[in-house]
Amino acid sequence: MWKPFTRTLFWSLGIFLVINCNRDDDANSEDLNPAVNPTIPSHFPSPVYGFENNPLTKKGIALGKKLFYDPILSADGTVSCHSCHDQAFAFADRGVAFSTGINGKKGNRNTPGLANLIWYPAFNWDGGINHIEIQPVAPLTDSNEMGHNLKSLLKTLQNHPEYPGLFKAAFGSDSIYDQKLLFALTQFMATMVSHQSLYDRYLRGESSFTDKQLRGKNLFDNHCATCHSGVLQTDFSYRQNGLRANSEDLGRMTITNVFSDKGKFRVPSLRNVEKTAPYMHDGEIAQLTDVIEAYSTGIQAVFNLDPALPSGGFRFSATEKEDLLEFLRALTDTNFLENEAFQP
Amino acid sequence: MAFILPLTLIFLTSACKDDDDNGSQPTHGDLSIELDHGWGPSHAAFSLNQELTHPATQEKITFTKLRYYVSNIELTKADGEVWKEEESYRIATVGQSTSGVSMEIKDIPVGEYEAITFTIGVDAPRNTSGAQTGALSPSEGMFWSWTTGYIFIMAEGMSPDAPNGQFMYHVGGFEGSENAIRTTTLNFAGTNVNVNGTGKPKVKVKVNTARFWHGGISLNDINAIHMPGANAVVMADNFIGAFSFDGIEN
Structure with a gap:
């Protein structure tokens, strides 16, 4: 019933009043x-x-x-x-x-x-x-x-x-x-x-990778990026990777109460992964090289092993393991690790 | 444009006052909901720390705690118009000394209302949108920290008939088949509640606390619920049936 102008005025006044009262x-x-x-x-x-x-x-x-x-x-x-x-x-x-x-x-x-x-x-x-x-x-x-x-x-x-x-x-x-x-x-x-690793600069076209890092990235893209996808290296899904098959932790099943979720855990982001040892939900894998080795030869055939993972392992060659490690190290963001804004 | 300035002044001088006692008829009023907790269909006396015998299962049951969320209260007028309370979240807590719980509902448009609708639990959006305030504060203790969500109903106590001598029902869940949010509408059986801004009408509601063990469920079947799931859904279904209209005091 109000004319639009009057209505606008009314609301403007209302806003003014709220400010005024406070x-x-x-x-x-x-x-x-x-x-x-x-x-x-x-x-x-x-x-x-x-x-x-x-x-x-x-x-x-x-x-x-x-x-x-x-x-x-x-x-x-x-x-x-x-x-x-x-x-x-x-x-x-x-x-x-x-x-x-x-x-x-x-x-x-x-x-x-x-x-x-x-x-x-x-x-x-x-x-x-x-x-x-x-x-x-x-x-x-x-x-x-x-x-x-x-x-x-x-x-x-x-x-x-x-x-x-x-x-x-x-x-x-x-x-x-x-x-x-x-x-x-x-x-x-x-x-x-965290957005200033060598990997980020590479993605933005500001830096280049060495041949080793490039080979590592290709291996990663072909074998790891199904789960560790995108710029955060995770699709935020819950998966059984077969590396800690004997763990008693129910993982995702704790939340869903669904048996097929037993031992599934969130795919973690790999940003600064070089600095976050030890690895897996129970910290049972000590070094990053051990993680690569486990994915190479230690994937166990659990009943709910993720379909993206080959039972047994990826069987990486010695050179491939080195290349993968070089790529993972390119995810380290020194600026993030040393940024004074985060310090007390 | 000449009327704008005086209008502004009127707004300014009146808007910061606490109430709108401008001499005219009140436009809004209050009422209270009185939750009267009883035991079984006969509504026998109920209180915490008192051993009761379940009328159906014959199990001996002593409550030590009973708390639940009452949310999203709505009042319906005879013509079908519905008033919904904003930020409508309360925890009903049965006290150590009294089995009644009174809830004040304020700023209701005046009128004759013939029914009340409320939810036992907390709607899904408030379970998924981060830190809340008031009765929904996590510090109220009706909240799971390890699997996000409100504990809609907390019923705890002892029973010699429970497997470990205790029962602890923490009922919640807001997603899919685990949804334990239940809503009920109580009609006032022809006796409208009159919200007129001067009186303090009461809506009296009976709550049958024996309803947890309804439909053949005994303490032996279910004595502990700590997460969403099928058992929580059973208890949510049972407990929503505990609420019935008792009377109006205008």
């Missing part, structure tokens, strides 16, 4: 807390994470980083995210199969590296977690990891001399509740984009 709560305004554009490399697909509810800001990222390095997140104040996710190891743990949480307890799966998480449709080796914002709840509360109760943790943060002010600066309110804690951690994780 004038004393403007810590989130652009000057004090500038927005930060997420890093979306030109040769990457669109990220899965949308940022609509949680736009990156300078102070949100800084708060997420402070939390990431702060052992206050664990029940006894001894374990931080960084305790098991070290930048020098591409945010995997430091060469150990299983990480140590509070009270010396150990987990039962190898700590994955953290990079390019905003492209992940699901998290953990079994894909049980469906959203980057929700992922931290698992390590925060798992008794083998940080073992905290979220309500106690939020209370501790609320009573802390610094955190209420930091949350206010980042999100406009000093009231700390779990969504804001998870938003802050997500903001920091979202900045962990």
